[in-house]
Amino acid sequence: MDKVKIGVVAPAARLEPATAERVTTLATAAFAGRAEVVFHPQCFLSAGHFAGDDNARAGAFLEFANDPGFTHVWFARGGYGSGRIVPSVLDGLTAAAKNKTYLGYSDGGFLLAAFYKKGFRVAHAPIPHDIRRIGGEAAVTRALAWMINGTREALEPSIDHVHPVVAFNLTILSMLVGTPWMPDLRGHVVMIEEVSEHLYAIDRLLAHVTSSDEIRLVAGLRLGRTSDVPDNDPPFGQTPEEIVRHWCGVSGIPFLGLADIGHDSGNKVVPFGR
Amino acid sequence: MDKVKIGVVAPAARLEPATAERVTTLATAAFAGRAEVVFHPQCFLSAGHFAGDDNARAGAFLEFANDPGFTHVWFARGGYGSGRIVPSVLDGLTAAAKNKTYLGYSDGGFLLAAFYKKGFRVAHAPIPHDIRRIGGEAAVTRALAWMINGTREALEPSIDHVHPVVAFNLTILSMLVGTPWMPDLRGHVVMIEEVSEHLYAIDRLLAHVTSSDEIRLVAGLRLGRTSDVPDNDPPFGQTPEEIVRHWCGVSGIPFLGLADIGHDSGNKVVPFGR
Numbered sequence: 001m002d003k004v005k006i007g008v009v010a011p012a013a014r015l016e017p018a019t020a021e022r023v024t025t026l027a028t029a030a031f032a033g034r035a036e037v038v039f040h041p042q043c044f045l046s047a048g049h050f051a052g053d054d055n056a057r058a059g060a061f062l063e064f065a066n067d068p069g070f071t072h073v074w075f076a077r078g079g080y081g082s083g084r085i086v087p088s089v090l091d092g093l094t095a096a097a098k099n100k101t102y103l104g105y106s107d108g109g110f111l112l113a114a115f116y117k118k119g120f121r122v123a124h125a126p127i128p129h130d131i132r133r134i135g136g137e138a139a140v141t142r143a144l145a146w147m148i149n150g151t152r153e154a155l156e157p158s159i160d161h162v163h164p165v166v167a168f169n170l171t172i173l174s175m176l177v178g179t180p181w182m183p184d185l186r187g188h189v190v191m192i193e194e195v196s197e198h199l200y201a202i203d204r205l206l207a208h209v210t211s212s213d214e215i216r217l218v219a220g221l222r223l224g225r226t227s228d229v230p231d232n233d234p235p236f237g238q239t240p241e242e243i244v245r246h247w248c249g250v251s252g253i254p255f256l257g258l259a260d261i262g263h264d265s266g267n268k269v270v271p272f273g274r
Numbered sequence: 275m276d277k278v279k280i281g282v283v284a285p286a287a288r289l290e291p292a293t294a295e296r297v298t299t300l301a302t303a304a305f306a307g308r309a310e311v312v313f314h315p316q317c318f319l320s321a322g323h324f325a326g327d328d329n330a331r332a333g334a335f336l337e338f339a340n341d342p343g344f345t346h347v348w349f350a351r352g353g354y355g356s357g358r359i360v361p362s363v364l365d366g367l368t369a370a371a372k373n374k375t376y377l378g379y380s381d382g383g384f385l386l387a388a389f390y391k392k393g394f395r396v397a398h399a400p401i402p403h404d405i406r407r408i409g410g411e412a413a414v415t416r417a418l419a420w421m422i423n424g425t426r427e428a429l430e431p432s433i434d435h436v437h438p439v440v441a442f443n444l445t446i447l448s449m450l451v452g453t454p455w456m457p458d459l460r461g462h463v464v465m466i467e468e469v470s471e472h473l474y475a476i477d478r479l480l481a482h483v484t485s486s487d488e489i490r491l492v493a494g495l496r497l498g499r500t501s502d503v504p505d506n507d508p509p510f511g512q513t514p515e516e517i518v519r520h521w522c523g524v525s526g527i528p529f530l531g532l533a534d535i536g537h538d539s540g541n542k543v544v545p546f547g548r
Contacts, residue, residue, distance in 0.1 A: 048511020049474050080474040083481045087524070175478055178452025179485040200323050200354040204449055207357045211453040237322020250361070 004035040004148045006072040007064035008128055010043040011089075012107045013079030014051035015129060017044050020076075023128045026137055027144055035148045039128075040064060043076045050081045058085040058092070061111075065089070065097040072147050075104030075111070077129035083110035083172075086181055090114060101271075103127070103143060106195075106263065109172035110181065116166065116272045117183035124167035124191075124261065124270040125154075135265035146269045156191065156260050156268040163219050167191040167261050167270035174205045177212045183272075186217040189256060191270060192244075193224030195263035199236035202226060203243050210251035220254035225262025278309040278422045280346040281338035282402055284317040285363075286381045287353030288325035289403060291318050294350075297402045300411055301418055309422045313402075314338060317350045324355045332359040332366070335385075339363070342370040346421050349378030349385070351403035357384035357446075360455055364388060375545075377401070377417060380469075380537065383446035384455065390440065390546045391457035398441035398465075398535065398544040399428075409539035420543045430465065430534050430542040437493050441465040441535050441544035448479045451486045457546075460491040465533035465544060466518075467498030473510035476500060477517050484525035494528035499536025 319326030
C-alpha cells in the first residue's frame with residue numbers, strides 16, 4: 001500500500017502552530033512511518049475572521065488538492081469561511097484533485113457538499129483542531145486511523161453500506177439549500193448535528209431544510225448531537241429530537257433515529273455515499 | 275372611505291396585554307373614530323416559545339384573515355413561529371382573505387413572502403410590539419398612518435413605484451431560499467435588514483442568499499440597518515455594507531445603497547410590489 005500523505009489546509013479559521021505540532025506528534029507516535037501529515041503554512045495565517053484572505057485560503061487548498069503526492073486533504077478547522085472559497089476552488093481543480101479524499105466537518109461542509117456533487121471522495125470526520133477538546137486526541141486518532149488503516153470502528157455505527165449517507169452541520173445544510181453546491185441527496189440518509197444554536201433557531205433551520213422539495217426526496221434524517229445550546233427565553237418546550245420528529249412528520253421525511261456525530265471528541269467518520 | 279378595521283394576531287411570540295392597551299390608546303388618540311384595532315385573544319396565549327400552539331396561532335390568523343369585516347391583518351410581534359404555520363394558513367384561506375392587507379416584518383416575513391407569492395397585498399411595516407421601543411410610538415403611529423391615511427411619509431424613501439420592492443430580515447430571506455414559499459423576485463429591489471447576528475453569520479447568510487440562481491435575477495439589494503450585532507471574535511474585518519458589497523460583486527447583483535428599515539423605531543413601511 002502506498003504511504004498515506006495527508007495535506008492539511010485551513011479553508012476557514014486559522015490553526016495555532018502549537019495545535020499542528022500536537023497533531024504531528026500524535027500521528028508520529030501512533031502511526032510511525034506509515035503516514036506523513038503536512039501542514040500548509042497557510043493554516044497559520046490570519047486575516048480578520050479567517051486563516052488568510054480568500055485568495056490565500058483558496059490558493060493553499062488548490063495547491064494541495066492538485067498535488068498528486070497527497071492521498072488526503074484534511075481541513076484544519078471549522079469556524080467560518082469555507083463557503084467563501086467554494087467557487088474559486090471549484091474553478092481551479094485539476095485531474096489530480098479527484099484522486100484523493102477530503103475530510104472535514106462543520107463549516108467544511110460547504111466544500112464537502114460541492115466536492116461530493118462533483119463525484120469526489122469526501123468524508124465528515126474529526127479535524128486537527130479537535131485535539132484541543134477534552135478527549136480530543138481520540139477524535140484525531142480516529143480520523144487518522146480511518147485515513148491510514150481504513151479502521152471500521154471509526155465509522156458512524158448506523159452506516160449500512162447499502163443506503164448512501166451524508167453528514168452535515170444543520171446550519172451549513174440550510175445554507176446549501178437552493179444553491180448550486182447542493183448535491184443530489186435523493187435516497188440518502190442525512191445525518192445532522194448542531195452547536196451553539198438556540199432551540200428556536202434549530203427549529204427554524206429544520207423548517208427551512210425540510211420544506212425544500214429536493215430534501216424531501218432523502219431516505220431519512222438522523223439526528224446527531226446538539227451541543228452548547230444557549231438558553232431559550234422563554235423555554236422552547238421541545239427537545240431537539242422532538243423538533244426533528246415534528247418536522248419529519250410535517251414533511252413526510254422518515255426519522256431514522258440518532259447519529260453518533262457532533263461537535264465533540266466522540267464525533268465519528270461518515271464517508272459520503274455508500 | 276370605509277372605516278379601517280385592523281385585526282391583530284400573533285403568528286409568532288406572544289404580546290403582553292399591556293402592550294395591546296398602549297396601542298389601542300394610541301390609535302384612539304391619534305386616529306379617533308377613523309379606525310378600529312381589534313386584538314385577537316390569541317395574542318396573549320402562551321405555549322413555550324409561541325403565542326399559543328401552532329393550531330391556535332393558525333386558527334386565529336385564519337379567523338381574522340377570512341373575516342370580510344377586517345381591512346388589515348397586523349402581526350402583533352416577531353420572534354419566531356410564523357414559518358411553522360404557513361402551510362396550514364395557506365390551506366385555510368377563503369376568498370375574503372385576499373381583500374385586505376397584511377402587515378408585519380422580521381419573523382413575519384415567512385407569511386409576507388408566501389402571501390405575496392399568492393398575489394395578496396402585504397407590507398413590511400412596524401408592528402404593535404414596537405411600541406415598547408424607545409421612540410416606539412412613532413413607529414406604531416407610522417404603520418397606523420399608512421393603513422388609515424395612506425401617508426406617503428411612512429414609506430421607505432427609496433421606493434420609486436417603478437421597480438417592484440420587497441423587504442426582509444436577512445435570516446428569514448435565507449430560510450425562504452429553495453422553499454415553496456419564496457416569491458418570484460425577478461426584477462425586484464430587495465431590501466434586507468438584520469438584528470442580533472454576528473458579522474460572520476451575516477456574511478454566511480449573504481453567501482447563501484446571493485448564491486441562489488433565483489435571487490441572482492433581482493434588480494438589486496439595498497441594505498437596511500444591522501443592529502445589536504454581537505462582538506465577532508476575532509474582529510471580522512468588514513462592515514455590514516462591505517459584506518453586502520462583497521457578495522453583490524461575487525454574484526453580479528447590483529448594490530443599490532442603503533434602505534431605511536431595521537429593528538428600530540425608524541423602520542419604514544415597504545408595501546411589496548410596485
